[in-house]
Amino acid sequence: MIAAILSLTLLGAALGLLLGIAGRYLAVEGNPLNAEVEALLPGTNCGQCGFPGCAGAAAAIIDNLAPATCCPPGGKAVAAAIAERIGLALDLSGVADQGPQIATVSEEICIGCCRCLKVCPTDAIVGAAKQIHNVLREACTGCAACIERCPTEAMSMRPVPVTLQHWVWPKPAFA
């Protein structure tokens, strides 16, 4: 047993050491700006911007493929911080902070056509044919893809509803 423990420990330590040394020599120096911008973003990888996670959004913003205002949950404050960091003049007058929103179904208009379920990237909408659909608040990222798809305009974006289970102290307002 001692031999087994010793050999595995030694093997693990030796391989770890080798990998550590290799990591030093083969380190990739990415654009440090990417990491900084990514740190400014919320970091929840919600996907509302349409990029694969906050790292993808940060890279796109730096490459000028996306505006600094592309992060809906970040809102005005994040956009201003990013613009300042990458030295970009930004007109924020048109940007209104709405706070986080999720899709909701108006039960009286929903005809149960199932079209919204098919476009939902996170499978946040539940329902069946000719049954009224519903949105799971934990799964909805607020991408608004379902709004366009609904033939009866039963889907709408609303501020995340507050319930007894989900109430939190209000955050201090951004200066």
Add this chain to the structure above:
Amino acid sequence: MSEILLLLISTALINNVVLIKFLGLCPAMGVSKSMDAALGMGLATTFVITLAAGASWALEHWLLAPFELGFLRILTFILVIAATVQFTEMVVKKSSPGLYQSLGIYLPLITTNCAVLGVALLNVQQGFGFVRSLLYGFGSAVGFTLVLLVFAGLRERLAHARVPAAFAGAPIAFITISLLSLAFMGFSGMNIGG
């Protein structure tokens, strides 16, 4: 010399890891959408399998056999394979960021590619020497790369073909690879041992 050639042909074609032994099917299905990614994946796996075959021979003969630690075989082999894959990932990330992007999650998943562990374990089972182990690993990996390339080529053509809706996507890929497997079974008629 002819023995080396026979061993390579035997492992790459007749006993092909993917199509005859059915090992390493996950990357074969996952990374075969384009030739470039398939070639990169094949080369990375070749590097890992050859290195792992050599390292596992050294482990077996200098550690596991002398200390009678055969029960640790899978554990130690996986450890060595994981370290090799990590090293390969660093090299790929350093030398070719584009390939690193296109391989994505499949690169670290070489660790759990059963072809890698399978080759290492088969080497021990058949009692190969060091050079023969390396050759067996290299031959298997070449076979793996070959299948990946052929399959990726077929799938690139298939992407432009009119496939019936019921077969579009994964089903037609499975049918294609099973036909490929049948084709490779034809090699077993080449009776050259190994």
